[in-house]
Amino acid sequence: MPELPEVEVVRQSLDKKIRRKTVKKIIVRNRNLRIKLPKNFASIMKNQKIIKIDRFSKYIILHLSGGKFCLFHLGMSGTIHILLKKKKNFITNSSFYNTPILPKKHNHIEIIFKDIKVIYNDPRRFGFFQILDNSFLLKKRLSHFGPEPFQSKFNLNYISSFFKKKQKNIKNFLLDQNFVSGIGNIYASEILFFCKINPIKEVHLLQKKELKKIIINSRRVLVNAIKKGGSTIRDFKNTSGKKGNFQKDFKVYDREGLRCKRKSCEGIILKKVITNRSTFFCNYCQKN
DNA sequence: AAGAGGCCCTGATAGC
DNA sequence: TGCTATCAGGGCCTCT
Known part of the structure; x- marks a missing residue:
């Protein structure tokens, strides 16, 4: 959860x-x-x-x-x-x-x-x-953790200097709590969808423009999810009661094979395992 | 030093 | 029905 x-x-x-x-x-x-x-x-x-x-x-x-x-x-x-x-x-x-x-x-x-x-x-x-x-x-x-996306410390300078000499892909970094704190496997996919960035893109290839998008959309996705009461997936059997609602807003997570939700996008959502974690993205608007 | 991989644990589900 | 294999929202540790 x-x-x-x-x-x-x-x-x-x-x-x-x-x-x-x-x-x-x-x-x-x-x-x-x-x-x-x-x-x-x-x-x-x-x-x-x-x-x-x-x-x-x-x-x-x-x-x-x-x-x-x-x-x-x-x-x-x-x-x-x-x-x-x-x-x-x-x-x-x-x-x-x-x-x-x-x-x-x-x-x-x-x-x-x-x-x-x-x-x-x-x-x-x-x-x-x-x-x-x-x-x-x-x-x-808590000292070894990176900033939360909301903190001003999570800015362009911080990200670009962190990414220097790094070889990993961007999806891995969003999950890396030493880089940024609080993003998990669901929201990592969701954030990259809004950025139109392919999850396996190596961070040294990211342009300034894309780094800015990562900052903005990390905040946007998390804030939205909090407003909706979080996500509830794979809930316990035979229970009822209040659940989060954000799962209805998922653009890519757990949507393998379905149509991209972006207006006028012809893409299909793909699932790819990246360092043992399922990752979802649109094969069209997240091509690069 | 950075990055890959294993491991902790139970339960739901898919496939045979 | 019942077996086995796979997968699940996280993070720490070890090895190279």
Whole structure:
């Protein structure tokens, strides 16, 4: 599920529901996540007030009242479910992104507040939760990441100097979090469609004009996706509730063999595997 | 140093 | 129906 827009939508939901609330209890069912959950995770979190909920790239950061930070990532298959307490029971709050019916399996962590529960579900366990003891360590943890597309640091100078002496194709770079943070496999294809750039084009061949397009369209695609509530694909079976809507706007992703959506374009969407990730593009308007 | 490839893990789906 | 193979929204590590 989660690229930057989906994570941002989760952040917004959490911000509405748990900011200024105090953790009453933590339930840990499985510590074997991508990074092993520290043994003292529950004791650190307990009685902490959530001061602020930030996001950087695909990471969410909970600012805790004691000065520590809880950073988490949803990996490929992680979802956050928000349950509200009604009388004695917690029930699903379907008005928030990705909180339809709670799956029965893989609910690894529960963060319980007085009247609300936040549940982290993740079948593949590529996600993780970490505690950072202070802002210095938090900063250090995120220091190797490139800027988000929205940041002014993501500009023409930055991109062209980054691309010097580089051999890889542009699709690979959009996925490279050291270059730019937050773009994943879906939005990389979508962004290149708007730029009319072939995903296998080597970055040293890109013209100034094209680099500008990459900046503009990275921002445009992500902003749009956030507005639409993110994308929901391959949703859990037998669930209902609020999903993202951006998947309806996909121009190329998962559209192999279909007609290009660009007006008066005769092209067909092709799928090509680039370093093990499916990549979609129009054979006509993204020829070069 | 940059780039390719493997690996972590479960579940859905396609093909036989 | 039931097997096996393939693929999936990410990112880290190792090897060359």
